Amino acid sequence: MEQEFAQLIEVALAEDLGTAGDLTTRSVIDEGLRAEARIKTRQAGVFAGERFLRAVMDQVDPGLELSLEVTDGAELHPGQCFLVLRGSARSLLVLERTLLNLLGLACGIATKTRRYVELAAPHGATILDTRKTLPGLRLFSKYAVRAGGGSNHRLGLYDQVLIKDNHIDAAGSITQAVEAVRRHLGETVVVVVETRNLVEVAEAVALPVDRLLLDNMTPAEVAAAVTLIAGRRPTEVSGNLSFATVEAYARAGADFLSIGDLTKNIESLDLSMSLVPLNRT
Known part of the structure; x- marks a missing residue:
């Protein structure tokens, strides 16, 4: 399954970055700037994503650090910060949309499943x-x-x-x-x-x-x-x-x-x- 996840992430990043990369981030953000990215949910739901989080980060920047506060199947509450990433600000901004798209989709499926x-x-x-x-x-x-x-x-x-x-x-x-x-x-x-x-x-x-x-x-x-x-x-x-x-x-x-x-x-x-x-x- 990890291989399939890696292929999916590769496609998602490629369609976001194209051949030119992140023009905005490369222009605005200093290469040496480090940052902390805090992922929150605006809705109640069920978490899914442990199996692919690291793969998203590694395809962008293996040096990024991850702190996940929940496990698959855990309930999420509105406003909860459940994931913190640290490292290059440029890398964090590059992976932002791909990571949120995949996490949001996985959590959405898990949330609906839990209700059934x-x-x-x-x-x-x-x-x-x-x-x-x-x-x-x-x-x-x-x-x-x-x-x-x-x-x-x-x-x-x-x-x-x-x-x-x-x-x-x-x-x-x-x-x-x-x-x-x-x-x-x-x-x-x-x-x-x-x-x-x-x-x-x-x-x-x-x-x-x-x-x-x-x-x-x-x-x-x-x-x-x-x-x-x-x-x-x-x-x-x-x-x-x-x-x-x-x-x-x-x-x-x-x-x-x-x-x-x-x-x-x-x-x-x-x-x-x-x-x-x-x-x-």
């Missing part, structure tokens, strides 16, 4: 993310989901089989799709099957699959499906999940709730950085 987790947890349901992530931000987003208390679904098309409606319609039936997967990939790969109604649930639960996905069902339909499955397979709900509905689906008895909203509709946490010169004469 708190709504679902009393009913025993686990919150999962999805592949509905911005291009290039898959692992970054899933890291932030974990910081918020959620769990990760498959990372991509390569690490788990998820037989969806289009696969089923093209194959001819759920049974034919599952048989094809087991024939090609064997018995060790995890297979999740999407079902759209109780008839499909009854077909799928009798097959060698690892989990049943109950797609776009009402809470009442989910409860009926859970009763029909009777513990023979773990269940996952997708579709129609929001802050307004997640408790009803959790109460219906599903084991997992997969929510695209975690990483698709992101509101970054509002963060700021203030610079305090340390050796200005």
